[in-house]
Amino acid sequence: MANLICLGAARQHAGERIGVNPTEQGAGCIPQPRVYATASLHDVGVRALSVLGLGAVAMRTVPMDASRRRADSEALERMIDADIAAGCTPVAVIATAGDVRTGTVDPVDRMLRIAHDRGVWLHVDGAYGGFGVLDERVRSLYGDMGAIDSLAVDPHKWMAVPLGCGAAIVRDGALQQRSLVIGRPDFHHFDPATRADVGSPFDEFGEGSLYSSVDFSARSRSLTVWAALKEIGMDGMRARVRRHLDCARRVAELVRMNDRLELVAEPELSICCFRYIPAGSSREPSTVLDKFNEAVLKGIRARGLSVPSSAVVDEKFVIRPAFVGPNTEIADAELLVREVLAMGDQLSAR
Template sequence: MHDLREAGAKAARIMADHLEGVAERPVWRPVPDGELAWLTGQELPETGRALDDLLEDAREHVLPYPMGNGHPRFFGWVNSPPNPAGVLVEPLAAALNPSCAGGDHAGPHLERTVVRWLAGLVGFPHPPGGGLLTSGASMATVICLATARQQAALADGWDAREEGLSGRPPLVMYVTEEGHSCLHKAAQLLGLGSRNVRLVPVDGAYRMDVRALRAMIAEDLDAGLRPFCVAGSAGTVNSGAVDPLDDIADVAASYGLWFHVDGAYGALGVLAGGAAPHYAGMERADSLALDPHKWLGVPVGCGCALLRDPAAARAAFSLVPSYLVDENAGDLGWFAEYGPEQTRPFRALKTWATLSYLGRSGVKGLVEHTTGLARTLGEMIEAAPDFELLAPVTTSITAFRHTPRAGALPREVDALNRALPVAVQARGNAFLTGTRLGGRDALRTCILHPGTTEQDLVVLLEEIRLAAKAL
């Protein structure tokens, strides 16, 4: 084990070197051909290699080619830098290497704590057993919607797990045009069908038009369909818009629909001073998806599904006949009874470490710092004649576009903004991505890095200008 001891110390040094130097290196650069050949083309060695060689390989061929999200000027998608405490405990979790399917060992017990902490942070009710960690929000969403599907079936006197959906009327769900693709993927996976996912229009701030929602439900009922679920967003990925959750909860209650909230990115935004009114009603949801690997920076992958009624998720997933239930498991049973995974990684340790390292005030501070910067960026854009803000800034996302030439045709502005993200990325000084918003090609930034400063925003806008000139 001497070898492992030395190698462990070396791995820690490489890790620290990497994190220390992130800000001085390019945000991102394309993987050069020679390195691509190494990464994709190598052959499995016939005989084993030394631990030290593997670390040198990782240092030379892997760590120099990051996605970019460790850098304070990475504004792409919704990918955060890793929290140092989360990084630190990874070898401990791996050395222990439990399956957190359940059982009486540290992993599943600690998972109870972090799920409770997450629910507490966003003010969601948390009955014991009312949640579990997943690989990310996509899987959390699958769990929540599968639970909703089974509850709707049971309410109608059938069993979706046993019978399947064949021969039953379509179950219809409602999301906005701005709802995340994982909701559509989940509907397809669950056999509901994309055509039974209604796209509710949004208002000028990209929030669900609740009047339209009501009308669509009424129309589907008239047509003999079975509305079963409405999914609101607590922070869309395009603009950060938070749907009018309280109004949606009213509609869901009046029609007896499951109310799911996609808070994967934005649920923690409720912690920013003054943000609470935007989030009113989130606590009324039947289920809430919330990703610790987004705003909190818990190393990927760590999502979380929170459920108002733990028994509902168990009814949708548990395959354990009563006589086989682990006698020591207590009323809550095993985590594997609440979702599709059997062997489950020890996601709780890095989440516990991250939350403990930040503390409640640290989480709040991180959310306020990043939403504050997003607002500042919005103000800089509104003050600049060559930029246009496309949506109100509610969380830490700012959606905008570059409009350097007065009188340019709409399709020219679209083409420019469609080309800009790749051009900016290639310069290596900042990283942002594009999207479409209200039918227009847009630039968008999501600020999640605790080390990002106002000066980084100045650099970002300048990089966009420089990239546009070179196009």
């Protein structure tokens, strides 16, 4: 939902730049809309384009740079300029701050400059990795977060609040509300009349309005965020993020120390992708190693001591621990590596 709201604001921005109002006229009033992101963009990004009427056809896939992990900013620049020359309308550039497969952060600052030099909206999908900005060791990866146009971040991930809590942060609040405008019911008064206490909680709705989200009626999601911050504070949240990044780095360290394990993606945030390499398997087809590691993963989960997820990175099936649990410690990261080795050894011996 957070990405949908942010990209809805981007659609409104693109329309207003050319003198149309997509909220009233529909997305068809924007000639050949284009949105730019790498193939690592979460599926909800493309879904949002469909819901907003831009369609999946609007998505332009930006190639990866030499690292094969993040957007090639030079290629992005060429793509946008070619589309403008062809009469297309760039709607948004999406930078991923924490790819859900590897945790990699796109070059946000360079993408921001390219987008803003052309009057294009820069949206950051930080649903998973947005909170990584709290760790000063990786802070520079995020660039100037105050200059981006919108950010989506999910408190239900790293903050561990109940599922279904996303935050859409849009720099131009008035434009964001224009992107979701509805007929104003005469029985609702949205705008706060005063900062002082009111006689009754029913006198005003407070900050925000029915134009702030797709929901007309919704539970108070923000209350769960407030409660989490009330419990641990910003210092506690920073410590949690730093500890989780340490967990991923510890896994990588242990993997590099063991010739039965292969580090497939160096951790940038709190995800580490690796796999087990059985002795004598160097000549085996990749599909054999994939099936073996899938069996390792299932075996670990069945034991119940560690519950990692998986991903496909560089066409390899990998074990993918994503450290976001509030109680996860370095000892849990070390336990996971021992579990992978034990299960891999057990399956290799058969």
